[in-house]
Amino acid sequence: MVRQARSEATRRKIIDSAVDLINEIGYPAAGLGDIIERAELTKGALYYHFDSKEALATAIIEEGSETLLEAFRAAGRASSPAMENILHGSFVVTDVLASDRVARAGARLLRTFGAFNPAAKRTVEILVNELVERIKTATAEGDLRPTLDAETAGASILAGMLGSELLSSTLAEGSDLRARFARTWELLLPAIIADESLNYYREFLARQATRPTSPG
């Protein structure tokens, strides 16, 4: 048991060191040697847990994606309209990206690997399906335009979120992600929300958008 706990602590140290380096200098520049040095461990300890740099990346993608997905799902309430849960959940995602460094590194790795890492690809598939299902519910609840295609809207919303993460991270070190999401939603709302729900969701968005991001 003691040995297992120590082994788990070592694994954690490796992941945390890799995460910090990925967030500070990017995945391509973060060498295994730098990660070992930061973690104050030996090459052997690292290779005991991860047989390659990509195996380490996969672990970060899996942990980061789980954190993001859990936060997005927990933001929803069964009693709330699905469209409220989508909107609120998207801002919760910006908070998690600002405050959780594993989630932030995971998001970077998603766009670094895309199809070339099975965990990254699976995460993107889950995100698309999650959004499409919620949009179908929101359509059934009458909040969305009846002509709206759920697959189109889900893919376009996710594209906007992923692209905003890249822009915010590239141009503002991630600091303006909440504001970027708010502006994209402002643009999208009249395109997707049914006329009779539009005023309500504009007010709902305004309340969400001005809420400050949790401290990171």
Add this chain to the structure above:
Amino acid sequence: MVRQARSEATRRKIIDSAVDLINEIGYPAAGLGDIIERAELTKGALYYHFDSKEALATAIIEEGSETLLEAFRAAGRASSPAMENILHGSFVVTDVLASDRVARAGARLLRTFGAFNPAAKRTVEILVNELVERIKTATAEGDLRPTLDAETAGASILAGMLGSELLSSTLAEGSDLRARFARTWELLLPAIIADESLNYYREFLARQATRPTSPG
């Protein structure tokens, strides 16, 4: 002159081999050793031209971005409304990404590096500015909603394009990028186009969207 031409041919061979590997297995997995082997060159020849893997990535980002930007700019005609040029230009970008492997690898590297590579960051800045300027012109021409903020619209449109590239590349090996752009534009048009121009641009989009992508 002969020596210079041979040197340029070697540089080209290195870039082309790196580009192919990046498109086949992704940048992280493409080692310098694999690139040398594919190019049938020595380590010395590679290091004569590029002092690191990232220097090679920078050259690909620069060349790919120039190809994309030139194609986007050439797609515009001074005599056409700015909004037509934006729409048409965006589909030309999907064609270039499908047919030009350096541009395709460059786009992958943009999202791999983000802020961590100056050429990637500069390209993203140029893309934002280019779109914002055109949107200002389109607004002055009366085609866009007068309340539309050019910076917001430019950033949101670019986010949608970058995110669609990631989704298409991850989920469909890039084969459905034109269709994804078309669906996102369909969603965005009523949000950004002035009521009196909306029917015209819906027809313009329909014509653009059904045009087949050039063979790759």
